[in-house]
Amino acid sequence: MSPTTTNSSGLTRRGFAVAAGAAGLLASAVGDFARAQGGPLKVGVLLPRSGAQAGIGQDCQRGVELAPAIFKELGLPELAIMNADTETNVEVARARAEKLISDGAQLLVGAFDSGQSAAIAQVAEQKGIPFVINIAAAPQITEQGYKFVFRNFPTAAMILSDAFANQKELFEATGVAPKSVVFMHVNDTFGTAMQQGINAVLPRFSMPYQIVEQIAYDPTARDLSVEVAKAKATGAQALLLVSRLNDAILITRELVKQRWSPMAVLSMGPGWYEDQYLKTLGKLSDGPISFVPWYDPHKRLSKQLEAALAKAYPGINMNTNHVFTFEALLVAADAYKRARSSDPKALVDAIRTTNITDNVSIGPGIQFNDKGQNDKLKNAAIQNRGGKLLTIAPKEASNAKPELPMSAYDRRG
Amino acid sequence: MAAEIYLNVAVSGLLTGLVYGLMAVGLSVIFGVVRVVNFAHGEMMTIAMYLAIVLFNGLGLDPLITVVPLAAVLFALGYAMQAGIINPFITRPEHSQFILLVAMALIIANVLLIVFGPDARGVQTPYSFDSFLVGPLIIDATKAYAGAATVAITAALFGFFRFAPLGKAIRACADNYTGALVVGLNVKRLYALTFGLGAACVGAAGSMLVLLVDVTPALGPALTLVAFIIVITGGLGSMPGAVLGGVLIGVTEAMAGLFFTPSAKSMFSFALLVVVLLFRPQGLLGKRPS
Numbered sequence: 001m002s003p004t005t006t007n008s009s010g011l012t013r014r015g016f017a018v019a020a021g022a023a024g025l026l027a028s029a030v031g032d033f034a035r036a037q038g039g040p041l042k043v044g045v046l047l048p049r050s051g052a053q054a055g056i057g058q059d060c061q062r063g064v065e066l067a068p069a070i071f072k073e074l075g076l077p078e079l080a081i082m083n084a085d086t087e088t089n090v091e092v093a094r095a096r097a098e099k100l101i102s103d104g105a106q107l108l109v110g111a112f113d114s115g116q117s118a119a120i121a122q123v124a125e126q127k128g129i130p131f132v133i134n135i136a137a138a139p140q141i142t143e144q145g146y147k148f149v150f151r152n153f154p155t156a157a158m159i160l161s162d163a164f165a166n167q168k169e170l171f172e173a174t175g176v177a178p179k180s181v182v183f184m185h186v187n188d189t190f191g192t193a194m195q196q197g198i199n200a201v202l203p204r205f206s207m208p209y210q211i212v213e214q215i216a217y218d219p220t221a222r223d224l225s226v227e228v229a230k231a232k233a234t235g236a237q238a239l240l241l242v243s244r245l246n247d248a249i250l251i252t253r254e255l256v257k258q259r260w261s262p263m264a265v266l267s268m269g270p271g272w273y274e275d276q277y278l279k280t281l282g283k284l285s286d287g288p289i290s291f292v293p294w295y296d297p298h299k300r301l302s303k304q305l306e307a308a309l310a311k312a313y314p315g316i317n318m319n320t321n322h323v324f325t326f327e328a329l330l331v332a333a334d335a336y337k338r339a340r341s342s343d344p345k346a347l348v349d350a351i352r353t354t355n356i357t358d359n360v361s362i363g364p365g366i367q368f369n370d371k372g373q374n375d376k377l378k379n380a381a382i383q384n385r386g387g388k389l390l391t392i393a394p395k396e397a398s399n400a401k402p403e404l405p406m407s408a409y410d411r412r413g
Numbered sequence: 414m415a416a417e418i419y420l421n422v423a424v425s426g427l428l429t430g431l432v433y434g435l436m437a438v439g440l441s442v443i444f445g446v447v448r449v450v451n452f453a454h455g456e457m458m459t460i461a462m463y464l465a466i467v468l469f470n471g472l473g474l475d476p477l478i479t480v481v482p483l484a485a486v487l488f489a490l491g492y493a494m495q496a497g498i499i500n501p502f503i504t505r506p507e508h509s510q511f512i513l514l515v516a517m518a519l520i521i522a523n524v525l526l527i528v529f530g531p532d533a534r535g536v537q538t539p540y541s542f543d544s545f546l547v548g549p550l551i552i553d554a555t556k557a558y559a560g561a562a563t564v565a566i567t568a569a570l571f572g573f574f575r576f577a578p579l580g581k582a583i584r585a586c587a588d589n590y591t592g593a594l595v596v597g598l599n600v601k602r603l604y605a606l607t608f609g610l611g612a613a614c615v616g617a618a619g620s621m622l623v624l625l626v627d628v629t630p631a632l633g634p635a636l637t638l639v640a641f642i643i644v645i646t647g648g649l650g651s652m653p654g655a656v657l658g659g660v661l662i663g664v665t666e667a668m669a670g671l672f673f674t675p676s677a678k679s680m681f682s683f684a685l686l687v688v689v690l691l692f693r694p695q696g697l698l699g700k701r702p703s
Contacts, residue, residue, distance in 0.1 A: 049531060050526070050531035050629075050630075050631060051531070051629070051631055052629075054531035054532055054533065054629065055532055055533060058531070058532065087631075187676045215674070215675060216674055216675065216676045217675040217676060218675070218676060218678070218679070220635075221675075221678075222625070222626045222635075223429055223625070223626075224675075225422075225425045225429070225553065225667075226422050226425065226426070226666075226667050226670035226671055226675055226678075227670065227675045229418060229421055229422050229425065229671070230418070230422075230670070230671055230675070232418075233415060233418040246533060246627065249627075253541070253542065256542040257542055257543070257544045257551070257553050257554075258544065258551055259544065259546075259551060276532075276533075280535070280537070284542070
């Protein structure tokens with residue numbers, strides 16, 4: 001047996017050879033992974049950062065900003081975010097999506113609005129680039145047979161079914177229920193889809209109220225006095241709404257000016273829980289109940305995201321915009337990790353087999369059906385109280401009791 | 414539906430229309446004299462709205478008070494724009510004027526975007542949520558103040574053009590450009606003064622409009638479009654026509670929203686415009702071209 005030679009550090013030739021071999025294998029494996037991954041995944045994030053939905057688009061952006069640090073803690077790969085502004089315009093959304101792809105985006109995320117998301121979905125499908133929708137409820141987007149489009153957000157029908165179930169739960173819990181409502185809704189893609197959905201779903205739920213009037217209006221309207229006057233004239237006890245942010249503020253102002261305090265303001269969409277709504281209206285923002293896709297305050301990742309938001313943006317309440325934009329990126333990072341490649345087909349295959357149970361939204365987790373839709377999401381009912389957003393239904397995810405009827409606007413000091 | 418709803422909506426439409434009218438008066442004054450269509454009208458209004466917000470947030474000045482200083486600031490801006498940039502284009506083809514003013518509108522919108530960002534901004538005064546109860550009528554206090562100011566400003570402007578020597582000189586320029594030059598009037602200076610006066614109306618309107626509408630840098634084109642519909646309906650170049658047009662559009666939209674569907678409000682204001690153009694192309698109070 002030949003003697004082994006030992007150097008001054010005590011490492012033998014055989015040991016050195018083994019170590020060098022191991023290092024080589026490791027380097028080779030790391031190199032393969034790095035080549036396969038090709039650096040951070042380039043994710044184009046399309047949001048309405050200007051125009052009528054600018055406030056909401058920028059709120060969604062907060063979810064984007066919070067993601068990198070949390071993903072790092074979760075051991076997920078880095079994402080290279082490419083921001084784009086849809087200017088709250090369907091055609092601009094389409095053009096920006098094309099531009100992002102030509103600039104090298106390997107996956108798209110966005111775009112808060114159904115009309116804009118539908119336009120981006122067409123582009124993504126044509127170009128063969130995966131698109132993960134953060135927020136958009138129009139059912140038809142995932143009914144087109146698209147192969148590259150995924151949505152971790154409930155459809156209008158899902159939102160409505162949960163909303164009516166949650167409403168019944170609240171009415172039973174408080175013993176208070178309106179007998180008549182006026183349904184006011186925006187007349188854009190989302191609002192129209194919700195209006196059709198409500199008319200289709202409502203008869204199945206035998207609600208205690210009847211819709212006595214339906215009022216459609218332009219989401220970019222600068223004056224909603226006629227709409228509110230018309231609603232008030234019906235003598236309805238409550239308002240059922242599908243709104244955006246600016247019109248939610250306008251409607252509240254008109255309710256106060258026209259001295260009408262409905263028993264309840266029941267919102268089936270965004271607007272009424274946004275931070276800008278709470279800040280603009282102060283104590284007049286208290287009372288409305290929103291039936292929305294929300295976060296489960298008891299989940300581990302919800303607490304982590306909420307803490308990160310509180311640190312980065314003190315005084316901002318966590319909401320749908322942050323949660324679902326964050327989760328869309330979570331889907332992207334998780335898929336990239338498992339696919340080990342930025343190849344669109346590999347990414348799509350990975351997204352299709354997503355099974356994230358450590359998530360934020362209410363429900364068992366993030367999984368997609370054959371149509372690319374997460375059909376397991378659940379909604380919540382949240383109420384504005386003292387500048388905070390309290391979850392009041394479903395009971396298993398609630399952290400407060402409902403207040404119904406809401407206090408009259410002229411008795412708030 | 415109770416009769417009071419019709420009355421309430423009509424009054425609301427009337428007051429909204431008066432504010433629309435003030436928005437349009439500036440456009441009408443400028444076109445009536447200088448014969449330049451100000452395509453940057455809405456963007457100038459957004460400048461005034463942002464300035465009103467800055468003064469409200471920074472100095473606590475109520476927008477109803479800042480009507481006067483903002484009219485002065487916009488007068489200076491309008492005077493400088495006309496004297497420095499627009500005057501050389503007076504005798505050039507209309508498409509040159511169009512491109513110039515659209516370019517100015519784009520520059521203004523983008524500068525506002527850089528300075529103030531895309532978020533909607535507004536002011537909340539102690540009377541923002543007030544309303545007056547007059548019998549069955551509920552009158553929005555903010556709209557009532559803005560409507561009253563519109564009447565006062567339009568009356569003052571009408572008096573100025575009718576009775577003040579300077580106003581008469583400006584009208585002379587509008588009636589006969591060559592004649593005004595022959596009698597020794599400084600037409601370029603008078604044009605700049607007129608543009609300044611039109612811009613001052615925009616400043617006053619912007620200061621009041623911020624009480625009713627949140628402003629974004631992208632709001633300009635929508636305001637320009639509304640102003641155009643109004644002045645074409647009322648008659649380009651006619652001040653009373655602008656106010657009448659504003660009231661007609663305001664009431665038409667309100668009643669259309671009530672009788673039909675609020676989604677179709679704009680459709681009815683455009684329909685009114687088409688009817689006026691068909692049967693009275695010069696507008697309701699406009700002069701028939703000689």
